[in-house]
Amino acid sequence: MSQELSEEEHTGHPTAGQYFRIAVILCAITAVEIGIFYLEVIGHWMIPILFTLSAGKFALVAMYYMHLKFDHNLFSYMFVGGFILAACVISFLILLFGVYS
Amino acid sequence: MRLQKISKTSFLIATTLLTLLITACYPDHNQSTFDPQGPVAESQLHLFWWIFWGGLVVFVLVEGALVYAMIKFRVRSESDIPAQTHGNTRLEIIWTAVPALLLLIIMVPTINGLFYMYEAPKTTKPEHTLEAIGHQWWFEFRYPDPTNSEKEIVTANEVYIPVGYPVAINLESVDVIHSFWVPKLAGKTDMVPSEGNFMWFQADEPGEYYGQCAEYCGTSHANMKFKVIAVPEPDFKSWLQVQSNPALESSDPLAQEGAGVFKSAGCTGCHATKTVVNKGSKGRVGPNLAHVASRRNLAAGMLRNSDENGSVNDALLQKNLRTWLQDPNEVKPGNLMSSGAQVYTDPDKKLTEEQISQLVHYLSSLK
Amino acid sequence: MAQEHAAPIHGKDEGTTTGLSHRKMLMWAFLGSDCMFFGSLIATYLVYQGKSLEGPLPIDVFDIPVTSISTFVLLMSSMSMVLAYSALTKNNMKGFRIWLISTAIMGATFIGFQVYEFSSFANHHVEIDCVSPGELTKYEQHIFDDGCSSGEAHAESHEGLKPQTNLFGTTFYTLTGFHGAHVTLGIVWLLSLLLLSFKKGVITPEKNLDVDLAALYWHFVDVVWIVIFTVVYLFGVFPGF
C-alpha cells in the first residue's frame, strides 16, 4: 500500500504552492470574465470569449485539482467521454430547437 | 435427415411468406398504402418499393447463405475439427462496402422525396390552404372565407377538397398530440399543440378517402377518424358556399322543439351552429353542428350515415343520431361529451326519450 | 495499454488488472455519467432560453456581483479541498482537518448564497415610477404598461420568480437546485470524513482513497458550477442572447 504513495510522488503531483497558484489563476479568469461581461463594446464576441475562458477554468480544475493530468489515461477517457457526449447532445438539441421551431 | 427437413421448412416458410406479402397488398382496402390516389402518396409508395426490393435482395441473399451454410456444413462426425479460420480482411471490407454503397444509392431518392413532401408546389392556391385542428377525439377543419379574408369557415370531421389541386394543410392541436393521416393521399404529419405543422397533398380522383388519427392520444384514440372528400373544383366552391351559411331553421315542429332543447339542454355550450368565425379564434369543445346532417359520418367517422354512393340516408342518420345521443360513451368510450355535458353527468338532467327524438329531428334537419 | 499493466498475482485475487483502484474507477465512471445528467438539465435550460412567455427574466432577477462572490467561494473551496488531500498524503492530519472543515464551510456558504438567491428571486419585487421610469427591461415595461395606464404614480409587480412562474423559473430552479443538492450531499460526505478521521486508522496518509474520492466529487460539482455560472448567469443577462 505504501507504494501507492511513492507512486504518486513519482507522477509528480503538484505541491500545495502550485495548487494555490492555480487557485489564483482561476480567480483571475473569473475576474476577467466578470470584467468582460461589463464591457459592452465587445458585443457578440462576448459569448465565444466567455465560453473559452470557462472552458479554461474547467480544464484547470479537471487536470490539476482532479489530477487527471497525472492519473491513468483511462480516467480521462471515462470523464472526457461523458463530457463530450453531453456537449454534443446539448449542441444538437439547441440546433434542433433553434433552427426549426 | 433432420437438416434437410430444416432447410425444406425454411424454404417453405420463405416462399409462403413472399407469396403472402405480394397478395397481401389489398389496394382496395380503405386505408391501404398500396393504392395512392395522389402524387404525395405515390412518391412515398415509390420509395417504399425502392427500399423494399433492395431489402428483399439483401434478405434473400443473407437468408439463402444462412440456409445453405446450415445444410452444407452440418456436423459429419463428432470428432471432426474444421479448419480454424480467424477471418479474412478482404471479405470483411467487401461486406462493409457493399451495403454502404447500397444505402448511399437509396439515400438519393429518399432525400429528394423528403424535400418534395415538405414543400407545397408553388401553384397551390391560397383558397386551398386549410387548417386542421386535432381535438380529443375528433377533427376540426377551417377554410379561408372567400368573401372575407378576416373570417374562416368551420366544419368538422369531413374535409372537402378540390380534385386535381394541391391542398396545403396547417396542422394544430388543442390538447394532446394527434396525427393527421389519409393513407391514400399522403403519409401522416403530427398535430402538435402550440407548434404548428404543415403538410400538403393532392387527390387525383374524386372520391371519399379514409383518414385516421395515428398518434396515440388517449382513451378513444382508436375512434378518431375522418374522411377526405375530393370533388371537382366547382362542386368544392358551392359546398363551401353552403357551409358558410349558419344552421337552417326548420319548419318541422318537432325539429323546432328540438332546437329549443338544444339550447336549454346546454348543447350550445360546446357546439356552434354558426360556421363563420374570426380567423384564428378559439374553437368550441365540440364539433360544429351547423351542417351535421349533410355529413356522411357521425361522431368522427364512427357511425355511417350515407349509402354507398355517398348521399346521406335520412333513416340511417336519425338512427345514428339517436344512438349517439342516447349514450355517446357506448359509441366512443371516454369521449368528452359524456364526461362534460350535464345531460350525461347529472342523472337528474338526463335527456328523456322525447327530448332525444326532438333533438334527432332538429339535428337531422341541419343539412 | 491498460492490459500491459497486468498486476502480479500475489497468490490472491487482490490485485487489479490495471493496478488502479476499483473505487476510483467507479467514481470516474460515475462522473462521466453525471456529465450526461447535468448535460440534459443544461440542454433543457438552453432550449427554453428566451421562450418564457412572461417575466421576470434573468435580466430582471440576476445579481451578477452577488453570484460572482458565491462562485468565488465555491472555487476556493475546491482549492481548500485539494489542499486537504495534499496535507493528508503528507501526513499532516491537522492541516487535513482544517482544510476539510474550511471546504465544508465554504460549501455551506455557497449553499447559503443559493438560499438567499432563491428567496430573493421568489420575492422579487419591482416598483416603477410612472413619471420617470428610466430604462426598463421588457418585464418592467410590461408592468409599466399595465400599471401606469390609469394615471397611477407607481406600478408594482405582484409576483416574484417561482418555478411555476415561467419557463425560466422552471428550468433555472431545477438546474441550480440539482447542483445545490449535489453540493449539499458533498458537505455531508466531507463532514462524515471529518468524523471518521478521528477514528484511528480509518483515514491515514496511506488510506487516502476515501478522501480522494470525495475530493473528485467535490471538484466535479465545482466544474459544473463553472459551466452554470457562464451559461446561465453571464449569458443569461447578456442582452443579445
Added chain:
Amino acid sequence: MSTFPISIPRPVHPTGIWGWFTTVDHKRIGILYGVTAFIMFLTGGVEAILMRVQLAGPELDIVSAAVFNQLFTMHGTTMIFLAVMPLSAAFFNFIIPLQIGARDVAFPRLNAFSYWTFLAGALMLKLSWIGGATDAGWFGYAPLTSVAQNPGTGIDFWIISLQILGIASLAASFNFIVTVINMRAPGMTMMRLPLFTWMSFITAILLVLAFPVITVALIELTFDRYFMFNFFNVANGGSVVLWQHLFWVFGHPEVYILILPAMGIVSEVLPVFSKKPLFGYKTVVLAGIIIAFMGWMVWSHHMFTVGLGAVANAVFTVTTMLIAVPTGIKVFNWLGTIWGGSIRFTTPMLFSIGFIAMFLMGGISGVMHAVSPSDAQQQDTYFIPAHLHYVLFGGAIMGILSGIFYWFPKYSGKMYSERQGKISFWLIMIGQNVTFFPMHFVGLDGMPRRIYTYADNMGWNFWNGVTTGGAFILVLGFLLVLDNIGRHWKNGEPAPSDPWDARTLEWSIPSPPPEYNFKEIPIVRSLDDWWATKQGGANKEVPASGGSEENGHDIHLPQPSYWPFVSAAGLLIAAYGVVFNDLLIPWGLAAIGLTIGFVGVYAWSLEPVNDPEEEDSTH
C-alpha cells in the same frame, strides 16, 4: 467491528432463504435476476395475450378501451425494462466474472443492491395494476402524461418505478464496467475478452451514459406533475417535443442496450457449435463499438412525422441508414463463422441461428423506417410493432433463449432435454412469424397501432386473427421452455463441466461453479484460451505464484451483507411515499424511506468488504 458506529452482527454465510437475501455472490444474484426477470417476461406475455384476444376480430369487447391502453403500455414497459434488460443483467452477473477469470465482481454488495432495487421497481410497476396502471404508451409522450390529461396515480407509478429501475441498472453497469476493466485474469487482455463480455461491457457504457437522460426527463415530468412546473406545459410556452427528444436520446441507445448482449450471446454460441473461432473477432468487436457510438446520432428517426423540418429529417435519415453497415458486418461475420464449420444443431445453436434469421428481418424493416418519406406511411402503424418485435423478440429474446439453454448446464449443473428444447424452438420460431409477420401487412394496410378496436370494413380482420393465433403458438412454446428448465433444474442429468466442448473460461470449471469460481486464477495466453488449452494439451501451467496450495477454504470471498437489501427496501418505501405523498403527514413516508435508505448506504459504506482483516482489499 465495534469501531463502527452501526454494529449489527454481520450475516455469516447463512444458508436457506435468508442466504438469498444477504448474498453477494454474483452467481446467486445472477440467478435471482434471471428468475425474476423471466417471471416478469411471463407477465408481459400475459398482457400481450390479452391484447391479442381483444384484437382477434373487429369490434370485440373483451377488454375496455381504458384497460387496453394500460395493457400495451405495461406490456411495452415490462418487456423492455423488466424482462429484456434484467435478463441480460442476469447473464452479465453470472457469466462475466467466469469469462474473465475472476472470483467475483468488483463491487459485490453494489451488485446485490442492484438486484434488490430492480425487484423493488418491478414490484412497484406491476402492482400499479391495482388502481389503474399507466396508459400513456411506453414512451409516455407529453402532454398525455400531464396531470390535466392523466390525474390518476398510474403515471406516477410509472415515473417512479422507472427511476428506481434506472438506479438498479446504473449500479449494475458501473459495477460491470469496473469489473471488466479491472478484474481480468492475468493475460486476459481486452482483445482476448470473450465476445459476450465485450458486448456487455459496451452495453454497460451505453447504459451509464443513456440513463441519466431519461432520469432528467422523468424528473422534469415529476416536477410538472407534482409542483406544476412548466417543462411540458404548452400554456406557458413549454414544448411537448422536448420530451420526445429527451426520451429518444435515451431511447435509441436503449434499443442497442437491449440487443448488444444478445448479439454477444450469439457470438459465443455460434463458434462453439460450429467448432470454429468467431470469424473476424476484432471486426465484430469494433462493429459493436461503432454501433454503440452511432446509436447516439439517430434518435430523431422516431420523430420523422413530428415536423422537425426537411433538413433535420434528412440528417437523421442518413445517420440511421448508415447504422446498418456495422450491424451488417456482424451478421456477415456470423455467417463467416458457421461457414466451413461443423455445425451441431443443439437447442442454443438453433436459437442463435434463429436470431440471425429473425434479426435480419427486423433490421431490414428498420432500414425501411429510415427512409423517412415512406416512413410517414408507416410511423405509428402496425408496421412499427412488426419491426420492433422482429428485433426485440426475434433478436433480443431469441438471443436470450439461446443463452438460457447454452449456459443451462453451467448455472444449474444439470442437462436440459434436447428434444424438448428443439420442439420449443420450432414452436417459438414458427409462432413468432405467424404472430409478427402479418403485422407488416395490416400496418401497410393502414392499421394504426395502439387501437383497442377496429371497424369491420377495413380489411384487417383476417391477419389480426392470424396474429392472435400465432401468439397462442408462442404460449405453447414458452410453456415447453418453462417445463424444460423447471423440471431439469431439479431432476436433470448432472452436467459435466464442459458439455459443449466450448471455448471460453467458464467451461473450465465445474458445473455449477463453486462459490469461489476458480480454484486457481487462470493465466490466459490467447483468445479462446480454454479451447487452446484443450487443443494444445499440456501447455497449461500452474500459476507461478503456486496457487496450488490454496484450497477452497483459504480463498476469501466477500461476505454477505444486509445493507444492500435494507437500502433497496428504503428506496421502495420512499418511492411509495412519493406516489402517496399526502398519506398522514405530507411526504412523511418518503422521508422515512429515504432515511432507511440513507442509513443502509451509510452502514454499508462503513462495513468492510471482508470483516476479519480490516483492510481495504479493493483499494
